[in-house]
Structures are given as structure tokens and as C-alpha cells.
Amino acid sequence: DAGVIQSPRHEVTEMGQEVTLRCKPISGHNSLFWYRQTMMRGLELLIYFNNNVPIDDSGMPEDRFSAKMPNASFSTLKIQPSEPRDSAVYFCASSWVQVQNTEAFFGQGTRLTVV
Amino acid sequence: GDSVTQMEGPVTLSEEAFLTINCTYTATGYPSLFWYVQYPGEGLQLLLKATKADDKGSNKGFEATYRKETTSFHLEKGSVQVSDSAVYFCALRSNTDKLIFGTGTRLQVFP
Numbered sequence: 001d002a003g004v005i006q007s008p009r010h011e012v013t014e015m016g017q018e019v020t021l022r023c024k025p026i027s028g029h030n031s032l033f034w035y036r037q038t039m040m041r042g043l044e045l046l047i048y049f050n051n052n053v054p055i056d057d058s059g060m061p062e063d064r065f066s067a068k069m070p071n072a073s074f075s076t077l078k079i080q081p082s083e084p085r086d087s088a089v090y091f092c093a094s095s096w097v098q099v100q101n102t103e104a105f106f107g108q109g110t111r112l113t114v115v
Numbered sequence: 116g117d118s119v120t121q122m123e124g125p126v127t128l129s130e131e132a133f134l135t136i137n138c139t140y141t142a143t144g145y146p147s148l149f150w151y152v153q154y155p156g157e158g159l160q161l162l163l164k165a166t167k168a169d170d171k172g173s174n175k176g177f178e179a180t181y182r183k184e185t186t187s188f189h190l191e192k193g194s195v196q197v198s199d200s201a202v203y204f205c206a207l208r209s210n211t212d213k214l215i216f217g218t219g220t221r222l223q224v225f226p
Binding site for chain 1: 149151157158159160161164204208211212213214215216217218219
């Protein structure tokens with residue numbers, strides 16, 4: 001398996017534009033997490049899905065952020081409109097949910113810069 | 116709510132020194148505990164894990180023991196190498212499947 005695949009790896013956009021980050025989890029995994037990493041706040045859990053259903057989105061910073069998982073092999077994180085303070089590295093991770101002690105596997109991340 | 120607290124870095128050591136990175140947690144029930152490592156420009160990789168009290172996780176010379184009485188999962192290595200320089204994250208997976216990370220500790224090892 002190729003692992004968790006995120007795209008794009010780097011994104012530079014202007015303030016006010018819509019940004020869509022994409023994630024393909026490992027085949028067979030049924031739990032998916034979106035994280036944001038910054039120097040100031042560390043690694044923050046934004047939202048996670050079990051079996052394509054959002055379970056906890058309490059980490060989503062505001063209404064400008066939305067996430068979807070239309071099927072087991074694809075998820076998106078959208079920011080509309082984007083702001084400079086959204087600049088961060090966004091990670092997607094997947095795992096097998098039925099077993100609590102299963103670790104999550106991370107993608108390489110998307111480095112987002114909003115200017 | 117559930118949380119993870121780990122020592123702030125950076126931790127700076129000479130090669131072959133002993134390493135300890137402290138991690139404590141707060142959780143309801145019986146979480147699973149993990150250490151992840153992040154090398155520059157990369158995603159997080161699992162280093163080791165422990166799923167119940169008194170379990171010891173180990174990998175690549177690193178060890179951590181799940182201590183329920185002190186709610187701790189400290190990471191140790193007897194002799195660090197320059198190649199161990201990275202950021203280390205302690206994490207727990209709760210009863211609700213949430214995967215929560217500490218703030219990370221940067222380790223710098225000099226020859």
C-alpha cells in the first residue's frame with residue numbers, strides 16, 4: 001500500500017481564496033483524522049471520521065473550515081475564505097477503528113501558506 | 116477532557132547520552148498510549164505503543180512503560196545518536212477513538 005496520500009504537498013494562496021486539501025486513506029482503514037500543525041499551537045485535532053461519518057468536529061476552528069468524507073477512500077478539508085492565520089501544515093491520518101490500540105498512519109502533510 | 120502533557124524542548128544531548136522525555140496523560144477509562152517521531156519535512160511515524168497498564172513498548176532502542184498509577188508514559192533511550200534528532204510526540208487514543216497528541220519535544224543530538 002502507498003500509505004496515506006495527501007495533495008497538494010504545498011499550496012500558496014491569496015487571502016480570501018478557497019482552499020481544498022485532499023486525502024486518500026490507506027485502503028481498508030475506516031477511521032480518518034485531520035490535524036493542523038503550527039509552531040505556536042502544536043498538533044491540533046480538527047475533526048475525525050469513523051466509517052465516513054464525522055464523529056467529533058469540535059476542533060474545527062470556525063465556520064470557514066469544513067470537512068467531508070464522501071466515501072471510504074477520499075476526504076477533503078476546505079477553507080473558505082482563507083486567512084493568513086490559516087497558514088500551517090495540515091496532516092491527514094487513517095487507522096482501523098474497531099481496535100482501540102491500533103495506531104494511526106500519517107500522510108506527508110500539506111503545507112499551506114496564505115498571503 | 117482527555118489530554119497529554121509532555122516536557123518542553125528542545126532537549127539537547129551529546130551522542131551516546133541517556134535520553135528521557137516525560138509524558139503524562141489525563142483520560143477516562145483505559146486509553147492506549149503511543150510515541151510518534153517526526154523528522155524534518157515529514158509526517159509522523161509510530162515509534163512505539165502500549166495498550167494496557169505495565170505494558171512496555173520498545174523500538175529502535177527506545178522504550179516507554181505504561182504507568183497507570185502515575186498516568187505516565189515516559190520515553191527513554193540508553194544511548195542516543197545524531198540520527199535520533201527529531202520531534203517526539205506522546206499521544207493517547209481514548210475510548211471514543213479520539214487520537215490526542217502532546218505538543219511535541221524537539222531532540223537535538225550533537226556529535
